Amino acid sequence: MYINATEFRTNVGKYLDIALKEDIYILKHGKPIVRVSSCNETKMEVFDSLVGIGGTLDKDPEDILMERLNG
Numbered sequence: 001m002y003i004n005a006t007e008f009r010t011n012v013g014k015y016l017d018i019a020l021k022e023d024i025y026i027l028k029h030g031k032p033i034v035r036v037s038s039c040n041e042t043k044m045e046v047f048d049s050l051v052g053i054g055g056t057l058d059k060d061p062e063d064i065l066m067e068r069l070n071g
Contacts, residue, residue, distance in 0.1 A: 003024060005027065008026050010034075023036065
């Protein structure tokens with residue numbers, strides 16, 4: 001959900017309740033500046049959102065570090 005900063009400021013309680021169910025993006029001058037989301041995400045939900053960022057997990061962490069430093 002996208003809302004402008006003034007609307008959020010006016011109805012903060014309403015949007016905090018909504019943030020428990022979905023992310024809210026607050027806009028300033030038409031551009032998103034803040035995301036309000038629930039801190040009740042499970043560890044699995046956080047892990048699922050990160051899948052693919054680190055590449056394959058079959059590499060040694062030391063090898064991954066050396067690739068990043070050299071590449």
